[in-house]
Amino acid sequence: MTYEVTEDIYYQNFIQSKTNITDLTRLNYKRALKKFVLAIDTTLEKVVNECKNQQDRVIEKIISHGTDEEGNQIIEKQLIKFDVNSPDSSIKKYMDKFMEYCRQQGNSNSTINQNLMLINSFLKFYNITLPDMESLKKDPKKWYLLEKEDFKYILNDSPIIHASLIKFLQSSGMRISDALSLSIGDFMEATKDYHDFVDVNDFIDNAPQNMIGTWYFHPQKTMKFQVPCLTFNDPETSNLILQHLRKIKNEYIPYAKRKYDFDKTMLKSDALFGSQKSKYIEPLHPNPTGTQFWVKNKKLREWRILKIKEAIANGEISAEDYDKEVSKIPKFHAHACRKYFETIIAKNCGNLRICTLMEGHVSPIKTDSSYIKQDIEDVKEHYMAAIPDLSLENTDVKVYTSDVRREMEEKIANLESQNETLKSELGKMDDIMERLSKLEGKI
Structure with a gap:
């Protein structure tokens, strides 16, 4: 019978003790512990029992302090607890095996550290003493940003459900856990x-094209800190989502x-990315979605390597630069996708408070949550300025500032007032014409 982490009584007791964790954190525990048992090829129950039995052992050590005046040997008996760092320590062997497994899988230091934190939390819950482990430093890797052409290639190679999700992540900056909950x-x-x-x-049949979605929520990752996020999605994304929903309604359901049958x-309760x-x-599951990504x-x-080779063949770059370009x-x-969004927003918005609000990050000023209330239209103006960079096709977006919008509203109000005046004048004219008509009849 296949072993399932979630069916292990030790896992179940541990998760039940975590009353205030989010669904995302619960999922992360499951992933980390599943990876742990896969690496060490045993069950959580066996790990806990084996390590506890070993650590509860007490070794009697006899220490000689020489002899007394009569020549009798002076002996001291000491009770020494098991050393979890000793070569025969089960927990140390398990942790070393897990580290080696992560290295073979090509996991980054940050990924390994995150998994270790979750695994250690489980072990400490059962009073397992952890061995000394070397702290892993953050990977000194340079981040290379995706480009518009990359997104175009990926979307063209994706079914509509994945295309709409990817475009949504890219244009809203939402974490995938939040997007899949919509x-x-x-x-x-x-x-x-x-x-x-x-x-x-x-709505699905008749909703207009080119809508900009407005999203105000508290991200799952920072839910316990109640960090707000106000972000948007661009018109291209809304069009893709509508295309996806119409395909379900008009093709899948029939x-x-x-x-x-x-x-x-x-x-309305159906998942947006179902x-x-x-x-x-129900929404797409994170694991198969991650595999698709x-x-x-x-x-x-x-595809990018093929383009590099073509550029070398066309004499656009040197063959000596091949490795550098591939890197x-x-x-x-x-x-x-989120990193792309954050970069574009930072480029188009000089207001740090608004940037952090759209990204769902903790505000740089501690008092912001109490004293700063950003106007949605004000934040939207900054987002609209970024739409040309977020859109994959050439998009000409008219950005209306607060002053321009107020001026337009005043013009509309004046026109409405003039219209009411004209209606009143026309009413008077109708009365005059009616009187003239009656007078004409008498004559």
Whole structure:
């Protein structure tokens, strides 16, 4: 029978003790401990029992202090606890084996450190003494940013569900855990400035193109600190999401009804980025989604290498620079989309408070959460300035500042006032014409 971490009683007791953790943290515990047992090839129950039995052992050590005046040997008995750093320490062997496994998998120091933190938390819960371990320093790697052409290539190579998710991550900067928690109803609410639909099917069929979504929420990663995030998604993203939803409604549902006699009704509670496995009701699962991203990263690297070789063949770059150019190829994953967003926002917005608000980071000024309330339209103006850089096609976005918007509102108010005056004058003219008509009849 295949061993499942989540079915281990020691895992279950540990998770049940964590009453205030988020779903994301619970998922991270599961991943780290699953990786741990895979590396050491045993179960959590066996690890805990074996290490506890070993660490509870007490060794009697006899120490000689020479002889007394009568020549009798002076002996002292000491009870010494088991040393977890000794060569025969089970916990040390397990941890060393896990470290070696991570190295073979090519994990970065930051990834290993994150896993160790979660595993150590589990072991400490069962009073397992941990061995001394060398602290791993942060990897000194240079970050190479994805480019528009990279996103175009990836989206062209992706089904509509993944294309809409990737574009959403790239244009909103949301973490993937937050994006996968969204529903169709959330998208309807985020775009309510552009429509007044309350029915899901009406919205999917008739929602306008080029909507900008407005998202205000507390990210799961910083939920316990109540860090706010106010971000947006660009028109291209909304168009892709609508295309995805219309494909479910107009293609998948009729097909499922014919093939499986499954009569599905789309609801606001359905996941915005739903999995076909769950009939688009539940969201895409992070693990297979991460695998898909890994495949796309591999394809992107192959495509970029092919472009480098073509550039060498065309004499655009030297063959000697091949290795250097290959080393600059950016990696594609969910956080790379967020990194792209943060870079573009920083480029187009000089206000650090607004940048951190859109990124969902802790404000640089501690009192901001109490005293600073950013106007949504003000933040949106900064976002709209970044849309040309976030959009993958040439996009001409008219950015209306607060002053321009107020001026336009005043003009509209004046025109409405003039219109009311004209209506009143026309009413008077109608009265005069009616009187003249009556007078004409008498004559």
